Amino acid sequence: MTAGVLQLDNLSVRLRLPGGRFVSAVTGLSCTVRAGEVLALVGESGCGKSVLASTILGLLPGNAQVRGQVWLDDAAARTELLRAPEHELATRVRGRRIGLIPQSAGTHLTPVRTARSQLAEALAHHGSEGGGAEIASRVDELAQQVGLDPDDLYGYPHELSGGMTQRVVTALALAGNPLVLVADEPTAGLDRALVDHTVDLFRFVAGTGRAVLFITHDLAAAGRVADHLAVMYAGRLLELGPAREVLADPWHDYTRGLLAALPSGGLQPLPGHPPSLTELASGCAFHRRVPGECSGDPTLTWHGGRAVACR
Amino acid sequence: MGDAAARTKRTSPGRAGGPHETSAPADAAQRTGETAADEHGWIDAGRPWTRARRSRLRLSARQRLAVGIGVVIALVAYAVAVPIVAGFDERAVDLSASGMPPSWAQPFGTDMAGRDLFVRAAAGLRISLLIAGTCAILSTVLGVLVGVLAGGLGRWVDRIVMRLVDTVNAIPHLLLGIVIVALYRGNVIAIVASITLTHWAPVARLIRSEVLSLRQREFVDAAISGGAGRIWVIRRHFVPAIVPQAVVAAALLLPHAVWHESALSFLGLGLPPHRASLGTLLDEARESLLLGSWWTLVFPSLMLVAATLAIAACGAAWRDHVLPRRRSEELP
Amino acid sequence: MRSVTRADRRRAIGWMVLRRLVMMVPVVALTSVIVFVLAAASPFDPLAGYLGDRYLTAGADEQERLRGTLGLDDPWYAQYGQWVTTLLSGDLGTSRVYGQPVVDVLAERLPWTVLLAGTALALAIVVALCLGVWSAWRHGGMLDRLVAGLAHAVEGIPPFVVALAAIGIFALGLSWFPVAGLTEPGADVTFGQVVTHMALPASVLACSQVPWLLLHVRQSMIAALGEDYVTGARARGLPLPVIVLRHALPTALLPFVTLVGVRLPELVTGAILVESVFSWPGVADAVVRAAVEVDFALLAALTLLAAVAVLLGSLLADVLYAVLDPRVATDG
Numbered sequence: 001m002t003a004g005v006l007q008l009d010n011l012s013v014r015l016r017l018p019g020g021r022f023v024s025a026v027t028g029l030s031c032t033v034r035a036g037e038v039l040a041l042v043g044e045s046g047c048g049k050s051v052l053a054s055t056i057l058g059l060l061p062g063n064a065q066v067r068g069q070v071w072l073d074d075a076a077a078r079t080e081l082l083r084a085p086e087h088e089l090a091t092r093v094r095g096r097r098i099g100l101i102p103q104s105a106g107t108h109l110t111p112v113r114t115a116r117s118q119l120a121e122a123l124a125h126h127g128s129e130g131g132g133a134e135i136a137s138r139v140d141e142l143a144q145q146v147g148l149d150p151d152d153l154y155g156y157p158h159e160l161s162g163g164m165t166q167r168v169v170t171a172l173a174l175a176g177n178p179l180v181l182v183a184d185e186p187t188a189g190l191d192r193a194l195v196d197h198t199v200d201l202f203r204f205v206a207g208t209g210r211a212v213l214f215i216t217h218d219l220a221a222a223g224r225v226a227d228h229l230a231v232m233y234a235g236r237l238l239e240l241g242p243a244r245e246v247l248a249d250p251w252h253d254y255t256r257g258l259l260a261a262l263p264s265g266g267l268q269p270l271p272g273h274p275p276s277l278t279e280l281a282s283g284c285a286f287h288r289r290v291p292g293e294c295s296g297d298p299t300l301t302w303h304g305g306r307a308v309a310c311r
Numbered sequence: 312m313g314d315a316a317a318r319t320k321r322t323s324p325g326r327a328g329g330p331h332e333t334s335a336p337a338d339a340a341q342r343t344g345e346t347a348a349d350e351h352g353w354i355d356a357g358r359p360w361t362r363a364r365r366s367r368l369r370l371s372a373r374q375r376l377a378v379g380i381g382v383v384i385a386l387v388a389y390a391v392a393v394p395i396v397a398g399f400d401e402r403a404v405d406l407s408a409s410g411m412p413p414s415w416a417q418p419f420g421t422d423m424a425g426r427d428l429f430v431r432a433a434a435g436l437r438i439s440l441l442i443a444g445t446c447a448i449l450s451t452v453l454g455v456l457v458g459v460l461a462g463g464l465g466r467w468v469d470r471i472v473m474r475l476v477d478t479v480n481a482i483p484h485l486l487l488g489i490v491i492v493a494l495y496r497g498n499v500i501a502i503v504a505s506i507t508l509t510h511w512a513p514v515a516r517l518i519r520s521e522v523l524s525l526r527q528r529e530f531v532d533a534a535i536s537g538g539a540g541r542i543w544v545i546r547r548h549f550v551p552a553i554v555p556q557a558v559v560a561a562a563l564l565l566p567h568a569v570w571h572e573s574a575l576s577f578l579g580l581g582l583p584p585h586r587a588s589l590g591t592l593l594d595e596a597r598e599s600l601l602l603g604s605w606w607t608l609v610f611p612s613l614m615l616v617a618a619t620l621a622i623a624a625c626g627a628a629w630r631d632h633v634l635p636r637r638r639s640e641e642l643p
Numbered sequence: 644m645r646s647v648t649r650a651d652r653r654r655a656i657g658w659m660v661l662r663r664l665v666m667m668v669p670v671v672a673l674t675s676v677i678v679f680v681l682a683a684a685s686p687f688d689p690l691a692g693y694l695g696d697r698y699l700t701a702g703a704d705e706q707e708r709l710r711g712t713l714g715l716d717d718p719w720y721a722q723y724g725q726w727v728t729t730l731l732s733g734d735l736g737t738s739r740v741y742g743q744p745v746v747d748v749l750a751e752r753l754p755w756t757v758l759l760a761g762t763a764l765a766l767a768i769v770v771a772l773c774l775g776v777w778s779a780w781r782h783g784g785m786l787d788r789l790v791a792g793l794a795h796a797v798e799g800i801p802p803f804v805v806a807l808a809a810i811g812i813f814a815l816g817l818s819w820f821p822v823a824g825l826t827e828p829g830a831d832v833t834f835g836q837v838v839t840h841m842a843l844p845a846s847v848l849a850c851s852q853v854p855w856l857l858l859h860v861r862q863s864m865i866a867a868l869g870e871d872y873v874t875g876a877r878a879r880g881l882p883l884p885v886i887v888l889r890h891a892l893p894t895a896l897l898p899f900v901t902l903v904g905v906r907l908p909e910l911v912t913g914a915i916l917v918e919s920v921f922s923w924p925g926v927a928d929a930v931v932r933a934a935v936e937v938d939f940a941l942l943a944a945l946t947l948l949a950a951v952a953v954l955l956g957s958l959l960a961d962v963l964y965a966v967l968d969p970r971v972a973t974d975g
Contacts, residue, residue, distance in 0.1 A: 013356070055356070057878055062357035082354060095880025108875030110890045112897070112968055121889065122879050156969045172879055478673040481950045483908040485915055486930060490678060490942055493934035494685035570801055574912075577803050578919055578931050593803065597920070600811050601822070608811060612804045620799040 005211040006033040006056070006098075006180050011068035013051050015061070023277045025051040027235040028068075030300070033180065038202050038212040040226035040243065042219050042258065044274050048235040049215050050103055053184040056081060056213075057100055058089045072097060074179050096126060099173035101183040105165040109157035115168045116153035119143070119175065126176035146171045147197055163194045170201065181205055181212045187221050199225040219258050223247050231255045234275050234285035236298050241306030251308040254286050286310070376632060379625035386618050390440060393433035413606050420606035422592075423599050428610055431592065436614050438588040442499070443568035446506035450568075451561040453507060454514025455553065461515065462522025469519070476512045484509040485574055492580045502581060506571050514560045518553060525552055562626035566619040573615055589615045656965050660958065667954045674950045678943050679726060683719040736940030740932050745944045748929060755825065756925030759841060760914050763848035768903065771853050775860025776892065782865050791861065798854035802913045806847045806920040813843060823922040844921040851913040852906065859902050860895065867895040897968050904960020907953045 013026040025048035033039045043049050054060045056070055058081060070081040074097065081093065094100075102108045110118060119139050120132075140150040146167040157165060166186060173181060183202065187195040199221050202212045206227075216222050222229060226243040231254060239252040250256045257270040272289040286298070298309035411421040419428035461472035479487070488505040495501035525548060569589075575581045576590025584591060592611040599607040717725075729736070735745035778790040797805075814822040820843045821827065826836040867873060868891050876890040911927070918928035926945055933941040 014353070058356075059874055059878060060356040064356040065353040066356045067352045067354065082356070090877070090880060090883070093880070094878055100878040102871070102875055102878065104871065107871035108878075110872040110876070110894065111970060112893045113889070121885065122881070125879075125881055125885065158970050169875070172875075176880060474669060474673065478670050478677065478950075480908070481670055481953045482674055482677075482946060483911040483915075483949055483953065485912040486946055486949050487677075489915070489930060489934045490946055491681060493937055493942060494681055494939075496937070566799075574801060574803065574916060577916070578934075580931075580934055593807065596807060600807060600815065603815070605811055608804075608807050612800075612808070615804065616800050619801075620796070623799065 005035050005073055006213065007069075007071040007073065008032075008052075008056075009069040009071065011052075011055065011066070011070060013048070013055050013060070013064060013066050015051075016063040016065065022065075024048075024235050025277055026055070028297075028299075029232075029235075029237055031230050031237065031240060033211040033213050035179070035211050036206055036209050037227040038206045038214055038225050039228045039230060040214045040216060040222035041230045041232055042216060042222050043232035044258075044270075045217050047232050047274055048277060049217075049232050050184055053100060053102070053182050053213075053215060056182055057094055057098060058082075058084070058086065072180070095122065095173075095176040095178065097178055098180045098182060099176060099178035101170050101173045101181065101186045103184040103186075103188065105169040105186075106157060106162065108169055109165060111157050114154055114156055115160065115165075119153060119168070119171055122172050122175035142171045142174060143167075146174070146201060162189050163191075166190060166194070166198065170198070174205070179210055181210060182215070183212065184215050185217065186214075187216060187218055195221050196224065220262055220264075231258070233298075235277060236285075236309070237300055237307075238286065238298055238309045239307070240300060241308075245306060251306065252310060373628075373632060375624055375628035379621050379628060382617065382621035383625060386436065386614070386621065387440065390433050390437040393430055394437065397427070397430040412604075413610075419610040420604070422595060422607055423602075423604070428592075428607065431587065432589070432611050432614050435587050435589040435592050435611060436618060438582070438586060439569055439572055439590070439615070440618065442502060442506075442572050442588065443565055446503055446510065446568040446572070447561045447564040449503065449507040450510040450564055451514050451557050454511040454560065455518050455557050457511065458515040458518025459522055459549075459553070462519040462526070472515065472519070476516055479509065479512040485571065488571060488575060489578070489580060492575055496580075499582065502572060502575060505575065506568050509571070510564050510567060514557070514564070517556060517560060521553060521556055522549070525549060559626065559630045562622070562629060565626065566623040569615070569619050569622070652969075656962060659965065660962055663958045663961070667951075667958070670954060671947065671950055675727065675730070675943070675947060676723065678946050679723050680719065682939055682943070683722065735944045738933070738938055738941040740936045740938040740941060741929075745941050748941060749926060749944065749948070752924060752926045752929055755923065756914060756918070756927055758837075759845055759848065759918070759923055759925060760910055762841065762845045763913075763917075764852065764903070764910060766845060766849040767852035767856060770849065771856035771860050772899075774853075775857045776864050776887065776895075778857070779861045779864030779868060779895075780887065782861075782868075787861075791858065794854035794857050797850065798858075801916075802847060802851035803916045803920055805850055806844070806917055809843050809847050810920070823920075825924050840921075841923075844917050844923055847921075848910075848913050848917045851917075852910060855906065855909075856899070856902065860899055863895040863898050864891060867891040870894070893967075897964060900963045900967065901957075901960045904957040904963075907956035908949075911949050911953070 008029055008031050011026055011029045012024070015023040015025060017023060029052075031039065031041075041049050041052065051060070051064075055064075055066060060066070066082050068082070072079045072081055072093065079088070079093065081089070084093065109115065116139060119142065120135050123135050123138050123142070139153065143150045143153055148164065148167045148171065152160065152164055153168070155164075157168075160168065170183075170186070173183075181202070187198055190198065195218065199214070202214055203225050206212050214222065214226065223243060229239075229241065229243040229246045230237055231239040231246075231252065233254050239246060239250065239255045246255060247259070250259055254270075260268045261270055270289075275285050275289065300307040300309050407425065409421065409423050409425045411417060411425075413420040417427050417429060419432055422428055422431065457472055461469045487509050491505035491508065492501050495504070572581065572588060573590030573593065576588045577594045579594060581590055582588060587595075589611050593608065593615070596604075596607040596611065733746075735749075737743070738745050738748050741748050774790055778787045781787045810822055813819045821840050823840075825840055826832055868887075870891075872894075873886060873891050876886045881890075914925070914927040915930055917923070918925045919931045922928065926948070929941060930945050932938070933945065
């Protein structure tokens with residue numbers, strides 16, 4: 001087993017609201033993303049999974065507080081990201097060792113500059129040697145890698161389709177040749193063919209020895225590409241294990257419910273709604289929504305290579 | 312994989328028990344590259360980009376309104392009371408007291424004709440405020456009339472009015488004011504007209520858009536189709552919507568009118584010298600300044616700036632307080 | 644295929660310019676009507692303007708005869724038609740104050756105004772940009788609050804007060820700069836002379852424009868720094884100057900371009916006051932003299948000139964906006 005490149009260790013994130021209340025976005029989350037593997041983090045929208053990407057990259061808003069540790073491990077160094085100074089994150093981590101594919105790709109591109117100019121800029125700042133011609137050829141190469149026609153890059157962001165902007169931000173995330181790729185809902189708003197193309201790209205990226213953290217609400221897409229699957233509900237992990245095993249034999253009621261809601265599972269939606277993350281009561285949030293035998297906070301317990309809560 | 316599970320059981324490290332409160336920003340820690348955690352291990356995650364910096368000295372709209380009104384009342388009391396108490400006569404010249412610097416007896420000093428500037432500035436402020444107040448009310452009335460007409464009648468009336476508004480906005484206001492005053496020299500009405508005719512346009516535009524949006528709203532349609540009379544609809548729906556807008560508009564126009572009048576007087580196009588406004592005093596200060604009499608500039612300027620800033624603050628605070636929709640931000 | 648759309652866009656911008664130029668015609672025409680009607684209704688006798696000093700010596704018969712030949716007894720619209728015809732033939736009339744054709748007055752004075760106002764505007768833009776960007780970057784910090792507070796305060800001080808204060812401090816007190824004029828009395832117009840004489844008026848004029856521009860730059864920069872694409876640029880690990888200058892600033896600057904265009908009337912107003920205080924030999928100073936002496940030909944020409952300049956300025960700003968921002972529609 002290869003070593004973990006990105007380790008989240010008992011990570012909690014909360015956002016302070018006016019009036020002293022808190023949103024508990026992530027609670028006691030631990031997992032490991034390994035080189036050459038795709039870890040898919042799956043959950044309904046509003047379960048706190050998107051905060052995770054911002055946490056890893058140090059891009060949380062000013063009212064956020066964190067607890068626990070996030071370790072970035074590679075041949076060069078072992079860095080604890082939550083306590084790393086901003087300067088180190090800006091000059092050595094973001095874009096270089098961790099690439100981010102942000103949610104809502106369209107708004108993450110500067111509107112008054114062409115996609116090509118932004119891609120060339122990212123390449124130039126991430127150590128691509130040589131002059132303009134060389135960078136231009138690297139741009140074309142990267143574009144082709146993510147499935148873009150290099151000519152499309154001459155468009156301004158508002159001239160590109162949703163699928164095209166998605167691939168542009170993917171190319172931007174790969175420009176610095178990062179060890180870890182964090183993709184935050186990269187398939188939202190794409191049609192099935194583009195979703196498949198995008199996740200296949202993650203497979204390819206992982207195949208080059210990099211680690212991919214694929215955050216999504218789309219269990220089908222996750223199942224297509226993930227080596228490991230983590231299921232998240234109300235800020236906590238409920239199940240974690242090799243994707244094939246978890247999908248074939250889900251242990252947790254919630255995972256079972258998510259599978260049943262898929263077209264292949266009979267389109268039976270889960271009853272009720274995910275809870276609000278403000279003022280979460282202690283105890284198992286899921287089993288307050290769906291009755292079941294459970295007591296106390298959901299904590300993962302390990303059984304062989306898999307872990308599950310509420311058992 | 313098992314080690315991850317083991318680690319979840321460990322209590323999280325971090326410098327537990329630090330003296331920092333949760334709310335204390337991690338400023339110092341950021342600078343030294345260290346991170347402070349509170350007793351439960353929470354760390355503020357805001358980075359220099361995103362860290363919320365709250366100003367401790369921020370007054371609410373209500374407080375700003377109170378301060379502004381206080382200053383305005385003090386200035387009005389000064390402008391009204393001082394000339395009466397001092398028995399002031401603009402024409403009284405005492406060359407033996409010419410150009411005296413500030414003293415206890417004459418806190419603002421005297422001008423070149425030996426008149427007490429403390430009294431003269433009060434009289435000037437009174438005239439400035441009187442003219443500006445008249446102009447602000449008149450231009451608001453004109454603007455409301457034109458705006459209601461344009462918004463209410465629509466079609467070609469609206470088109471002509473909007474072209475007129477564009478035209479008035481295309482000529483710099485002071486220039487148009489100068490043209491008017493030049494052609495009707497030396498009377499108060501010309502000054503009032505020059506300010507009124509240059510300041511109504513934004514009010515008209517504001518009121519017009521208010522009327523247009525009211526007309527599009529369903530309850531007005533419903534009232535009309537429900538057989539309500541025109542007068543009733545106007546009283547019930549249009550007056551309550553337009554009156555606060557108009558009052559705020561007048562308050563916001565007032566400092567501009569003060570400014571405009573003093574600029575005209577400063578250029579020598581204002582009132583005759585025996586009815587000096589603050590602008591006239593400043594015009595006279597141009598010459599006495601060359602003789603070193605700084606106080607002839609400083610005190611009338613202070614009055615002018617204090618008056619405009621206080622009134623503007625009142626207007627803005629009141630707008631925020633009364634009209635949270637903030638459409639009146641389009642005003643000058 | 645994309646190059647075709649770019650060509651289309653250029654053509655669309657061309658059409659926009661043409662459409663806006665056509666729309667300027669009624670506004671300028673209306674301006675001329677307003678100015679003319681004001682003059683026609685004025686109690687001032689245009690014959691006095693025509694005859695100048697000879698007005699008092701000329702007998703009643705001669706005056707009547709002149710009235711007839713000049714068409715002064717015709718209705719105002721006939722006179723207006725005649726006036727416009729001569730204007731369109733390129734004859735702007737003769738300035739009584741300066742005793743030379745209005746065209747010559749403009750040719751002599753316009754370059755100095757353009758020099759002063761252009762320098763001031765450039766200075767104001769540079770200062771507003773630097774301070775505004777920096778202030779937005781340190782949003783909420785001590786220096787940001789200081790800059791914003793100062794801007795609000797300076798915005799409330801009329802330019803003529805700033806001008807007089809500047810003269811009092813820098814020309815009279817410290818003797819760093821001359822008090823007024825274009826050169827020392829009798830000296831030749833040299834580069835050095837003009838620069839030393841322009842330093843104060845240009846700074847004062849810039850000072851009157853900075854606060855408003857600065858506060859707007861700051862506001863749009865604060866908004867831009869919070870946008871997703873700035874977060875995106877940060878997530879890519881780009882260096883700080885690149886993020887601020889190549890991602891946040893370009894989008895924050897777009898509204899700024901139109902703001903500068905909208906701001907032209909204020910620049911003209913400021914120029915009138917500043918040129919008058921510093922006796923700068925530009926057209927704005929001529930406005931005041933023409934007004935004081937009721938020189939209708941010059942006043943009318945200057946008013947029309949200002950209107951055209953303001954309209955062209957806002958057109959230029961809109962074109963620039965459309966060129967810089969590929970998203971802007973050109974059919975507005």
